[in-house]
Amino acid sequence: MASELALQSTVTLSSGHKMPLLGFGVFQNSDATPSVLEALKIGYRHVDTAQYYRNEAQVGEAVRKSGLNRSDVFITTKIMSNNHGYHSTQRGIADSLARMKFDYIDLFLIHDPLSGTQRRLETYQALLEAKATGRINSVGVSNYGVKHLEEIKTAGYELPSVNQIELHPFNQQTDIVKYCREHNIIVQAYCPLVHGKMNHPIILDLASKYKRDPAQILVRWSLQKGFVPLPKSERPARIESNANVYDFDLDVDDIHKLDNLNRGKAGSISWNPVDAP
Structure with a gap:
């Protein structure tokens, strides 16, 4: 059984708010309420959704049905490039x-950088204004390269609290991670389980060595690297297994094997x- 106490371990964002280190993703989850309820029952306190996922309402319903206080659950959502722009972002937040x-909303992300410089910055400005009025606690971005992060800095805005990027042993985005660490931007890792493609011999060998399943090895790697992984599943057993990663550590040599x-x-x-322009 995953430790609820461990699952509530947090990192403090540049905004001053605390974010649980392990999140529960709901991408491609057409009926998210049951799985989010299960995750909250197990002890997850961080749920990652997006407008594009079309399940924000279900996430909200699950939080209410869980019996937890709203303040007990960290909720992330995102706005996609087709809705970027100052006024459309204001509407999107509402x-x-x-x-x-x-x-x-605990954390609101710009979902992607595909709308171009002007609309990216307009979107960011609208999110910062919503933060100033208390409708958003922290502002972040997703899929941002160093160029896009520098764009925010050059415009004179505060840097995002979070950058959520694809991140796993096969694609470690080292230049982006380096920049984020130098600028106090927490890195969230999506696709930490490589869409279930975990049959690489090294991953399988480590799973055997630690008597864990491959997904647990990958989540543990992400945590030990200082990332905030967002594994997803609709299966109760897998939801729990993905969280049962706090009672072992990967050896330094094994971390290097995955690196x-x-x-x-x-x-x-x-x-x-x-790499979007």
């Missing part, structure tokens, strides 16, 4: 709050638009 029936699997962008398994 729509997300209405769908989830929340007074505030050496890095293929850069060639190892990407998702859209990963970090």
